[in-house]
Amino acid sequence: MTHVLVTGASGYLGQFVSKHLRDNLPKDVGVVGTFSRETNSKLVPEGVEAIQVNLGTGVGIDDVRNACPRLAAIVNCAAISQPKACEDDEPAARALNVPEHVVTLANELGARLLHISTDQVYDGTRANSNEDAPCAPVNAYGRSKLAAEEYITKNCNASKAVSLRSSIIYGPEPASPVGRTLFLQFVLKAVQGNEPFTFFGDEYRNPVYVKDICRIVESLVVAPEWPLSKPVYCMGGPERLSRADFARRVAAVAGSNGENIEEVSASSVNRGVKSPADISMESKLLFSELGITPTAFDDGVKASIKKP
Ligand SMILES: NC(=O)c1ccc[n+]([C@@H]2O[C@H](COP(=O)([O-])OP(=O)(O)OC[C@H]3O[C@@H](n4cnc5c(N)ncnc54)[C@H](OP(=O)(O)O)[C@@H]3O)[C@@H](O)[C@H]2O)c1
Structure with missing residues (x-):
């Protein structure tokens, strides 16, 4: 075989x-x-x-x-x-x-x-x-x-x-949870609630x-x-999207107004590791x-x- x-x-x-x-x-x-x-x-x-x-x-x-x-x-x-x-x-x-x-x-x-x-x-x-x-x-x-x-x-x-x-x-939840937060699922949960959530407006990905x-x-x-x-x-x-764009688009698809999305700069958070700003790709x-x-x-x- x-x-x-x-x-x-x-x-x-x-x-x-x-x-x-x-x-x-x-x-x-x-x-x-x-x-x-x-x-x-x-x-x-x-x-x-x-x-x-x-x-x-x-x-x-x-x-x-x-x-x-x-x-x-x-x-x-x-x-x-x-x-x-x-x-x-x-x-x-x-x-x-x-x-x-x-x-x-x-x-x-x-x-x-x-x-x-x-x-x-x-x-x-x-x-x-x-x-x-x-x-x-x-x-x-x-x-x-x-x-x-x-x-x-x-x-x-x-x-x-x-x-x-x-x-x-990004994609659906996997059949078996992988023990970490997936970005789409995190965003979805955030935009379905009312609490304010911050997303980077200056980190671009495809x-x-x-x-x-x-x-x-x-x-x-x-x-x-x-x-x-x-x-x-x-x-x-x-599509080239900032993380904030990503969140707003997910909100729209999920039927939420996205009013609780707040755009901030990536430099406002220390993640303990450098993250490249624009790594969008063609x-x-x-x-x-x-x-x-x-x-x-x-x-x-x-x-x-x-x-x-
Ligand atoms: N997820 C993304 O958004 C993303 C973006 C760009 C590139 N990638 C690349 O895509 C690939 C898959 O990413 P992913 O998000 O699916 O990763 P992941 O969920 O973290 O899965 C990593 C896999 O590697 C296995 N692994 C860890 N240590 C190992 C070791 N010492 N020997 C053998 N296997 C080991 C893990 O097995 P155990 O579960 O048993 O530990 C797990 O199956 C990676 O190369 C990643 O760099 C991912």
């Missing part, structure tokens, strides 16, 4: 991606998903074979190799994804976020590698960065993710590997709908020939090379917040 491996399948993106592949790949392709903390095995979606591995140290990697000897692709979603946690322990962030064990596995088994990177490789001083814009991360998270892209470009077969720079990901990432991943897994021409792509949504290249139309922000929000 051929397999596809999703690392970090217990995390927010990994849950959606592994479930999507489980439901959309041919039935003779098995989906294997990894988790790292013992308590999180149940977060890997049903029907996805869950394997525990520490991808920072490599403990458990043999179990992964044994579970999928014929490996078509790896979707690397495992990471220390919280900038503050990376800032607090940069060596640990680099050990996991620069995916040496994953790259070795992909190369050994001849698998495609779809690595999830971030918009935080940019320094935040310009709008609408594309693949050719200069990278200069301002925090440990961004540095570890840029080092990962460089490691992959240097060590992987160019016609089998890509780093996809995701912007902030929020990307989680199900668009699933479609991108699927198309890269099933393409008979490698369809991409570059080693790194921007993967943001179609992502037309990826969507056009794959023939995928990105979901409009309001439509993605509407689909994310509708009750099942």
